[in-house]
Amino acid sequence: MSARGPRDDGAGGDRRSFLRGALAAGVAGSLAGASASAAAAPADRATTPPARPFHGVHQAGVLDRSRPRTIVVSLDVIASGRGELTEFFRTLTDRARTLTAGGAPDDSGISGPPPDSGVLGPDVPAGGLTVTVGVGASLFDDRYGLASRKPAGLKPMRMFPNDDLDPDWCHGDVSLQLSAEDDDTVVHALRDIARHTRGAAQIRWRMSGFTSPPRPSGTPRNLMGFKDGISNPDATSAAEMDRLVWADRSREPAWTAGGSYVVIRLIRMLVEFWDRVGITEQEQMFGRDRATGAPLDGTREADEPRFAEDPIGKVIPLTSHIRMANPRTPQTADSRILRRSYNYDRGVDSVGDLDMGLVFTCYQQNPERQFEAVQERLIDEPLVDYITPFGGGYFFALPGARDSKDFLGRTLLA
Amino acid sequence: MRTPFLVVSVALLLASAGDARPTLGAPRPAAIEASTTGCGTGWTHPHAGGQVLTLRNDGATAAGVMLVDPSSGAVYAEVEGLGPGVTRRLHLSLGGGTYAFRCEDDRAGDPVTGPSVRIAGGRGSSVAVLPVTNNDLYAPARAYSKYVDAGLDRLIAATDRLRAAVDDGDLGAARTAWTPAHVSYERLGAAYGTFGDFDGAINGGPAGLPKGVHDPDFTGFHRLEYGLWHGESAASLRKVADRLAHDTRALKSDFPHQRMDPADLPLRAHEILENTLQFQLTGTADQGSGTTLRTAAANVEGTREVLGVLRPVLRDRYPALSQVDTWLDRLDAQLKGRSSVDGLSTAERERLNGTAGRLLELLAPIATLAEPRRVS
Ligand code: HEM
Numbered sequence: 001m002s003a004r005g006p007r008d009d010g011a012g013g014d015r016r017s018f019l020r021g022a023l024a025a026g027v028a029g030s031l032a033g034a035s036a037s038a039a040a041a042p043a044d045r046a047t048t049p050p051a052r053p054f055h056g057v058h059q060a061g062v063l064d065r066s067r068p069r070t071i072v073v074s075l076d077v078i079a080s081g082r083g084e085l086t087e088f089f090r091t092l093t094d095r096a097r098t099l100t101a102g103g104a105p106d107d108s109g110i111s112g113p114p115p116d117s118g119v120l121g122p123d124v125p126a127g128g129l130t131v132t133v134g135v136g137a138s139l140f141d142d143r144y145g146l147a148s149r150k151p152a153g154l155k156p157m158r159m160f161p162n163d164d165l166d167p168d169w170c171h172g173d174v175s176l177q178l179s180a181e182d183d184d185t186v187v188h189a190l191r192d193i194a195r196h197t198r199g200a201a202q203i204r205w206r207m208s209g210f211t212s213p214p215r216p217s218g219t220p221r222n223l224m225g226f227k228d229g230i231s232n233p234d235a236t237s238a239a240e241m242d243r244l245v246w247a248d249r250s251r252e253p254a255w256t257a258g259g260s261y262v263v264i265r266l267i268r269m270l271v272e273f274w275d276r277v278g279i280t281e282q283e284q285m286f287g288r289d290r291a292t293g294a295p296l297d298g299t300r301e302a303d304e305p306r307f308a309e310d311p312i313g314k315v316i317p318l319t320s321h322i323r324m325a326n327p328r329t330p331q332t333a334d335s336r337i338l339r340r341s342y343n344y345d346r347g348v349d350s351v352g353d354l355d356m357g358l359v360f361t362c363y364q365q366n367p368e369r370q371f372e373a374v375q376e377r378l379i380d381e382p383l384v385d386y387i388t389p390f391g392g393g394y395f396f397a398l399p400g401a402r403d404s405k406d407f408l409g410r411t412l413l414a
Numbered sequence: 415m416r417t418p419f420l421v422v423s424v425a426l427l428l429a430s431a432g433d434a435r436p437t438l439g440a441p442r443p444a445a446i447e448a449s450t451t452g453c454g455t456g457w458t459h460p461h462a463g464g465q466v467l468t469l470r471n472d473g474a475t476a477a478g479v480m481l482v483d484p485s486s487g488a489v490y491a492e493v494e495g496l497g498p499g500v501t502r503r504l505h506l507s508l509g510g511g512t513y514a515f516r517c518e519d520d521r522a523g524d525p526v527t528g529p530s531v532r533i534a535g536g537r538g539s540s541v542a543v544l545p546v547t548n549n550d551l552y553a554p555a556r557a558y559s560k561y562v563d564a565g566l567d568r569l570i571a572a573t574d575r576l577r578a579a580v581d582d583g584d585l586g587a588a589r590t591a592w593t594p595a596h597v598s599y600e601r602l603g604a605a606y607g608t609f610g611d612f613d614g615a616i617n618g619g620p621a622g623l624p625k626g627v628h629d630p631d632f633t634g635f636h637r638l639e640y641g642l643w644h645g646e647s648a649a650s651l652r653k654v655a656d657r658l659a660h661d662t663r664a665l666k667s668d669f670p671h672q673r674m675d676p677a678d679l680p681l682r683a684h685e686i687l688e689n690t691l692q693f694q695l696t697g698t699a700d701q702g703s704g705t706t707l708r709t710a711a712a713n714v715e716g717t718r719e720v721l722g723v724l725r726p727v728l729r730d731r732y733p734a735l736s737q738v739d740t741w742l743d744r745l746d747a748q749l750k751g752r753s754s755v756d757g758l759s760t761a762e763r764e765r766l767n768g769t770a771g772r773l774l775e776l777l778a779p780i781a782t783l784a785e786p787r788r789v790s
Contacts, residue, residue: 106506109541
């Protein structure tokens with residue numbers, strides 16, 4: 001079938017008459033020339049974010065603080081056989097390496113359409129892009145002979161009592177997170193990677209996210225108006241990351257060294273309902289002051305809550321999010337997670353309410369010991385009335401690519 | 415559409431020529447000359463590796479420029495329609511070899527080849543392709559027209575059977591006859607206006623019509639499909655079937671005049687399946703028969719025919735041709751025995767969509783590399 005009416009002239013006529021017309025009158029070049037000289041161009045960007053190094057023991061994007069923009073993608077692999085799967089990971093790595101370095105792609109001459117979408121202009125700045133790749137439990141089914149290589153703690157995302165999961169928004173063979181300073185950088189990267197891996201993987205679901213600038217200072221706020229990401233393990237401490245984030249050599253297959261588990265939860269916020277809640281109740285739900293981010297027993301966001309001094313929760317209720325999530329006891333210390341969440345904002349639901357929320361993302365060494373333990377403590381917390389987890393998945397973020405010959409997934413597929 | 419576009423363009427052209435022309439005495443950035451006078455001069459430091467070459471047309475008329483291997487005529491880069499006074503940048507990665515610019519003035523005669531430039535050094539990643547001429551496409555276009563001609567006869571026969579069933583009031587038989595008639599049309603590869611207005615009349619959908627499926631301008635196969643699968647009476651469908659049978663004949667008698675422009679053939683290589691992805695694999699073309707995947711299979715046949723006739727032209731020019739064949743076979747295998755996307759699992763649809771997507775990526779370069787070009 002083809003579209004009728006105007007589209008017939010539009011699509012068919014357009015494409016051909018443009019080529020011919022332009023050729024005949026010799027105007028294609030002059031169009032470009034005219035627009036360049038027509039008016040003073042808007043100011044150039046003063047600085048462009050530098051390229052993030054791609055190679056390393058770990059992938060970039062795991063320890064990094066949430067960046068201004070992200071796209072989280074879940075892919076299903078459709079490659080036929082192990083050879084094509086390996087080719088997929090090689091191509092993915094190659095594109096990630098090229099995109100994170102930036103640089104002008106060569107013209108394709110008459111050998112084909114332009115190799116690049118052009119979205120970032122001819123010189124393709126790196127834009128501080130990070131590309132972080134994970135694998136889901138389903139990749140270890142019988143398709144690629146990987147069953148025996150599955151990381152010890154990798155399994156499909158569990159359904160928790162307050163969840164309302166939509167299968168179309170859950171799981172996936174591969175996770176891909178693209179983060180950068182600007183929207184166009186991540187969109188460009190997604191288009192490039194999708195184009196180069198077509199036929200090997202299809203997008204199952206995707207979500208765009210953003211991190212707000214500090215308002216007015218400190219940790220950025222989520223869409224409930226609270227600073228989110230204040231209390232986290234110290235990502236600059238190698239010892240702490242070895243304890244809490246990087247794969248545990250003693251229980252994992254050797255190929256996982258340098259990798260980490262990532263849990264992604266797509267959580268809708270019922271923001272209209274939330275905005276109808278009094279400030280005291282809001283603050284008691286989280287256990288923090290909305291304006292400053294300080295724990296309710298402190299004055300600055302960096303202050304440590306002192307739960308021990310408030311055993312019955314007079315100041316910070318026992319049911320508050322921070323107290324349930326992290327009781328700060330020796331027994332719960334090894335359940336801490338490295339949270340790297342983003343806000344999402346996408347349209348309107350069937351009653352006209354805004355569809356926005358959190359792309360909750362956390363890294364850890366062991367999803368049962370950490371994410372699930374925290375999530376279990378949070379079951380039926382007062383906040384659940386204002387949020388609905390509807391999607392996401394558990395993935396294992398692969399070890400980094402060591403050098404220009406290495407590729408993500410090499411140790412898995414070796 | 416066409417006329418206003420050109421008028422605007424020419425206006426811009428004049429404006430740009432005025433703006434971009436350097437004033438006397440002002441320093442001008444180094445550039446390689448792209449007009450027929452002085453073609454290729456100004457290439458100051460030819461060297462191997464990644465580089466940007468700046469071209470400028472100092473002539474008075476629009477120029478076409480190619481960077482070629484002067485011994486074979488293979489093309490590394492091309493700028494079409496470079497306006498007077500306009501500058502363009504080429505990003506290239508050149509290996510050791512001999513290069514020359516070839517410049518063409520659309521008003522004047524033969525292209526002019528500039529001085530040969532020898533570059534020493536290793537391999538570059540820019541690929542050179544031997545350009546295809548109108549002449550090269552003449553035989554393929556003729557062969558394709560023959561295929562369409564023969565297909566039109568089958569279309570008319572199958573559509574007559576469909577009309578007869580509707581005339582007899584046998585809607586069951588009409589539903590059975592609809593699919594073969596429809597796929598006999600879809601096999602012809604009518605993407606993007608090959609058949610002009612006939613395509614809309616014979617195979618258009620309701621999109622863009624104010625009254626949608628009830629619009630009087632909704633005609634042809636999909637109108638009939640809608641009626642046959644939505645309980646409309648034989649009496650009410652008779653006119654639709656008659657009109658369709660009439661339109662297929664009119665197409666047949668008109669086709670010799672519409673004989674395909676050889677330049678369109680390379681575009682068809684991916685355009686037919688672009689439509690398939692957009693309308694058939696999404697299921698949006700379905701008006702009740704649940705046969706969009708059979709349509710898709712017919713579109714693959716049409717694409718195979720295009721590739722078949724182009725093969726002599728592509729064989730030495732397109733290294734990925736064997737991959738095209740592999741992915742065509744994969745797509746065929748996945749369409750086999752299937753009729754509708756409804757009822758396919760997520761995994762099955764992902765495989766189908768991804769296979770079509772990869773195939774399209776592989777087919778797309780054919781439109782660029784087999785576009786006819788003037789070589790002398
Ligand atoms: C839409 C859902 C959620 C919202 C709006 C939310 C919001 C917040 C806020 C405002 C804080 C306090 C500031 C901070 O320390 O970052 C916080 C802390 C925290 N949240 Fe959440 N959160 C959500 C979901 C989750 C989930 C699903 C988990 C894990 C299962 C989680 C685990 C934590 C942890 C571990 C802390 C830090 C507690 C501490 O160490 O003091 N949150 N969250």
